[in-house]
Amino acid sequence: MADIIIIGSGNAALCAGIAALEKGASVLMIEIANEHEWGGNSRYTAGAMRFAFESFEDLKPLIRDLDDERLAKTDFGTYTKEKFLGDLKHFNEGEPITELQQYLVDNSLSVLQWLGSHHVKFDPSYARQSFVKNGIHTFWGGLALDVEGEGDGLVQAEMREFLRLGGTIHYNCAAEEIIQENGEITGVKCVQDGVPIVLPCKAVILGCGGFEANKQLREQYLGEQWGVAKVRGTRHNMGKGLEMATSLGAALHGFFGGCHAVPMDKNMPDYGNLELPFNERKHYRKISYLYGIMLNEEGKRFVDEGLDMRNYTYAQFGKAVLEQPNSHAWQIFDEKVAPYLYAEYRFRYATVIEADTLEELVAKLDGIDKNAALKTIQEYNESTKASQDIGFDPTLKDGKTTTGLELNKTNWANCLDTPPFKAYPVTSGITFTYGGVRTSKNAEVLNENGEPIKGLYACGEMVGGVFFHGYPGGSGLTSGALFGREAGYSASKGL
């Protein structure tokens, strides 16, 4: 019998496993997916991890290749705890920082150092988070490092460490119910390769994700329109963990009215695709809208595309796209900004419509109100003139704004005047859900009275109260690693 059963094999579960093994517990991980599909949403990520740092000195021990010549010409800036807290608070809609958010920020650097001590390696996020300015790689947005090999590299490194420390894993093993007898956890009812079995244990750690892949739960909690959303990652996060935990009295907690969702290629498959090489798995995403404009089928703009740097808007704009007629919009760019668009716009499967004039482009957009679209673009172009002398600068909010529109674009408002013009049709793809179970900062699952349920712990997307109306990109993996580690430590202590 294993001391601890961990349900799931994503970043949070693996960190829980490594931490529990560090403390001498015996650990069995069970994963509903097979040997090819394990690793959950974590495996689809860019491996971007947000953490607070004061200077390059904090980053240095984490960086894999200190001989990289670019480092001498790189300005990472700083990302203080205050800034990280401010970024989280920005999405709390006036509510104060929660205990879990404070704990996340305070321990964000130390948890990356801990991952480093377990052979996870990091690279500066040059491609996604920096631009060359006056010969210097200038970072923006506080997100300095990615894991080597992105999310796939992260879970592969964590899995190697988990197995090296003596953990075991059962694939094709779906957790169905946690068994509790006389107030003690005694095992998990599972279906292994189609056969019902009971696996005994003394404690359970839930690292089995949110409910983003479950159409019915999306409609129930997030609203009916979320039924049609694409799922950016795994098809296995069906909310089973929430069901198992609440049947033992766990309190639901956090924000169930929303989720993380981003604009995605309208023609992407319904779920993420692990058949793609790891560096292409995110490429159905389309989040460089801030350098162009977005039009819906009525030919109207519907958000201030230049409201903020993309890390601070992409999660809300996914929802905004979903709310448009037929959950559909187009992102429109001219050639001037082509060098600033993410690689996902040059993805071999990207849907793109191209033309030499704006009139020809609009004529090619199926389903759009063509007259209205052209009028919107012309009015937009006219409204950029007042700030035409302000330089376009993608490393900061450049204040290059439109004037006089009902809905202005407040930064990066270039005139669309340089052919070829390109349009990318987008819809909305759900990344993960925010609502989860109530936990202490030590990852104990709490009941409605705020008391720990003996032997039950949760981490990662399972945890509510960390993210609310949005999230600063890269915080999900850090949160999963931290509360995963806490879950592993707490579960072994409680044996």
Ligand SMILES: Cc1cc2nc3c(=O)[nH]c(=O)nc-3n(C[C@H](O)[C@H](O)[C@H](O)COP(=O)(O)OP(=O)(O)OC[C@H]3O[C@@H](n4cnc5c(N)ncnc54)[C@H](O)[C@@H]3O)c2cc1C
């Ligand atoms: C495309 C994409 C890109 C992202 N990019 C980033 C990024 O760069 N940085 C960042 O911080 N965050 C990113 N995120 C968010 C991030 O993926 C999540 O916050 C984080 O990975 C969640 O980790 P987790 O361990 O909680 O869940 P997951 O990694 O999803 O793991 C859950 C596991 O539980 C398993 N499971 C589910 N039900 C059962 C069951 N009944 N029995 C057994 N096993 C079960 C699943 O199969 C899965 O393996 C991204 C997400 C997506 C989808």
